[in-house]
Amino acid sequence: MTDTYRHQGLRRKLVETIKSKGIRDERVLDAIGKIPRHLFLDSSFTEIAYQDKPFPIGLGQTISQPYTVAFQTELLEVKPGDKILEIGTGSGYQACVLFEMGAKVFSIERHRELHKKSKALLNKMGYTPKLFYGDGYKGLPTFAPFDKILVTAGAPEIPDDLLKQLKVGGFMVIPVGKGGSQVMFRLKKTSDSEFEKEEFGHFRFVPLLGKKD
Numbered sequence: 001m002t003d004t005y006r007h008q009g010l011r012r013k014l015v016e017t018i019k020s021k022g023i024r025d026e027r028v029l030d031a032i033g034k035i036p037r038h039l040f041l042d043s044s045f046t047e048i049a050y051q052d053k054p055f056p057i058g059l060g061q062t063i064s065q066p067y068t069v070a071f072q073t074e075l076l077e078v079k080p081g082d083k084i085l086e087i088g089t090g091s092g093y094q095a096c097v098l099f100e101m102g103a104k105v106f107s108i109e110r111h112r113e114l115h116k117k118s119k120a121l122l123n124k125m126g127y128t129p130k131l132f133y134g135d136g137y138k139g140l141p142t143f144a145p146f147d148k149i150l151v152t153a154g155a156p157e158i159p160d161d162l163l164k165q166l167k168v169g170g171f172m173v174i175p176v177g178k179g180g181s182q183v184m185f186r187l188k189k190t191s192d193s194e195f196e197k198e199e200f201g202h203f204r205f206v207p208l209l210g211k212k213d
Ligand code: SAM
Pocket: 061, 062, 063, 064, 087, 088, 089, 090, 091, 092, 093, 094, 095, 108, 109, 110, 111, 114, 134, 135, 136, 137, 152, 153, 205, 206, 207, 208, 209, 210
């Protein structure tokens, strides 16, 4: 669990890189500057953990590229105290970014092994978002409604259950598309049944998975 001066230096460079790519929210940049990304990766990635790239985390899944994490987080306009649901805990890195920004974070992961691994790591690091093993398509009705919902895997369509669990006035950020490429959408819930939809370009995510066979 060491975070050396070298790691800290590489992290500062990473923050400069994502800033140069257009991320402006200082609170997002601060969170990325604080979180030791190398700890979320296998030790063989320690030297390259601060490159602005996605990396494998096992079971065919990835930790997202830092720029993508920052981009989605910026779109969420996170405020301290926001109750945020993340779909796709993966390594737990994105959940920590939201937590570091003062949000109350709930995150669901469909792979039990990844859920267990991220839970153990975050406990060790002292981060305490609420992590759940389950199917993100269903959200967390018991804990709804949420101020914000963030989907970190490519969804073939926008899941109805998640729309229902969003507060009026809340945002959902979700990459939507079948196949290897998705369009990033931000939906604002303007009434119980109405949404405003904005589009933010193309991204590549691993797919949101349906029920286990
Ligand atoms: N947010 C993660 C991080 O910070 O490391 C990266 C997410 S990774 C790109 C997508 C994750 O979504 C994978 O861990 C995958 O197992 C998970 N996933 C896919 N389908 C899901 C579903 N239906 N419910 C919950 N998680 C799901």
